[in-house]
Amino acid sequence: MLYSPEIQLISPKQRWQRLSHPLLVQHRIQLWVCHLDTLVPEVSGNKWLKLKYHVQQVMQQNCSGILTFGGAFSNHLCAVAACCRLLGLQSAAYVRADDLDMANPTLAFCQQAGMQLYALDRTSYRQRDNPDFIQQLQEKHKTLLMVPEGGSSDAGASGIAELNLATTPEGDADIIICPTASGGTLAGVINRHDCAALGIAVVKDTSLPQRVSQLLTPESRTKHWQINTNFVGKGYGKFDEALLSFCREMAQHQLHVEPIYTGKTLAAVFSLIASGDIPENSRLSVFHTGGLQGLKGLHYRGLITVSDLALLSGSVAG
Ligand SMILES: Cc1ncc(COP(=O)(O)O)c(C=O)c1O
Structure with missing residues (x-):
């Protein structure tokens, strides 16, 4: 590995x-x-184990980092941000929120770790597993590996x-x-x-x-x-x-x-x-x-x- x-x-x-x-x-x-x-x-806990083969895919596919999804207090977002910072990778996330509240400790941690955050309202967020929506995001973030919410793939x-x-x-x-x-x-x-x-x-x-x-x-x-x-x-x-x-x-x-x-x-x-x-x-x-x-x-x-x-x-x- x-x-x-x-x-x-x-x-x-x-x-x-x-x-x-x-x-x-x-x-x-x-x-x-x-x-x-x-x-x-x-x-x-379960975080590194869910991420390790995604990180391997990033390296094998020559991606620059990970793009993922999560709620505004998501443990998964923190895990992706921490892991990418440590490994020198980029990270970005679409957050289920109307606005990004940067006083929220989870989002503040992610931002400090260098994660690029984007707010996604609840209705749009529901499309996170929709292939067309994913395709659009992938076009926008060409060099990032898309990891589903919670790292569940x-x-x-x-x-x-x-x-x-x-x-x-x-x-x-x-x-x-x-x-x-x-x-x-x-x-x-x-x-x-x-x-x-x-x-x-x-x-x-x-x-x-x-x-x-x-x-x-x-x-x-x-x-x-x-x-x-x-x-x-x-x-x-x-x-x-x-x-x-x-x-x-x-x-x-x-x-x-x-x-x-x-x-x-x-x-x-x-x-x-x-x-x-x-x-x-x-x-x-x-x-x-x-x-x-x-x-x-x-x-x-x-x-x-x-x-x-x-x-x-x-x-x-x-
Ligand atoms: C701390 C913690 N435990 C358990 C789970 C649930 O795991 P899963 O999403 O793989 O069902 C999560 C969410 O990913 C989590 O953050």
């Missing part, structure tokens, strides 16, 4: 954390959280499939669980493993199963996987006090999660255990997909306090 000192810096290290909690003891469940830590926090799923999430330090997992938004992470998990895979939908998107299916390899089509849509709540990025306090409780267990992706997923897992939908004596592997930068955006919008920002992101002892 790619060898350079910068890529060594980005490449994540896998770390397993076993969560201890009375509910898990009661149901005799082993819950392992898989972390992917890197020296560049914006690309930790065959290349993105291939990167994720390099991660062994099934072999926990105490044996094989019965179920691998991950947050699911644009689908590339779950598709990569399914392509890699033979055990059951469960995606917790964090967006209201009825096309999600189809998006995942499109990224599956032919031999994965018959595998045992599922997307649970019962925990989206009021929608993408929305959370209530109960979920926030669950994230605080996780921080007390030295597990730092935000309420949009991994926190929402873990809360769903706890709920499925409590309701008996996850069988007793199961060993679970939950992918911590990163995204802690998003906490700054929640604080910026007044959705969490400064002390929650510090507690959940782990910048003070939980």
Whole structure:
């Protein structure tokens, strides 16, 4: 694949954390959280794996960088910006927003990293997968490689499939669980493993199963996987006090999660255990997909306090 000192810096290290909690003891469940830590926090979790084969395509096709899409608080945009800056590549993004608010910490980070940002109103943004629209943008940005929202393409799923999430330090997992938004992470998990895979939908998107299916390899089509849509709540990025306090409780267990992706997923897992939908004596592997930068955006919008920002992101002892 790619060898350079910068890529060594980005490449994540896998770390397993076993969560201890009375509910898990009661149901005799082993819950392992898989972390992917890197020296560049914006690309930790699922981010570098989704980007690595896109970066390879940039190099093979002699492109000058990456053009992508995302919301105004997108972890993916930060990851692309950080990765491109480190590798000396150009980056550009179409942001789902009427105007670019440069006081928004996510966009400010992207801009400082040299990313060229363009606002795209919601209606136009919906065309992001439309081939004609993509063609038009490609004409405009001839030297940039187009990466879909969330990095969810065959290349993105291939990167994720390099991660062994099934072999926990105490044996094989019965179920691998991950947050699911644009689908590339779950598709990569399914392509890699033979055990059951469960995606917790964090967006209201009825096309999600189809998006995942499109990224599956032919031999994965018959595998045992599922997307649970019962925990989206009021929608993408929305959370209530109960979920926030669950994230605080996780921080007390030295597990730092935000309420949009991994926190929402873990809360769903706890709920499925409590309701008996996850069988007793199961060993679970939950992918911590990163995204802690998003906490700054929640604080910026007044959705969490400064002390929650510090507690959940782990910048003070939980
Ligand atoms: C932190 C985090 N976790 C999980 C996901 C969901 O992954 P996917 O979009 O591949 O379904 C995302 C979005 O890309 C994310 O930013």
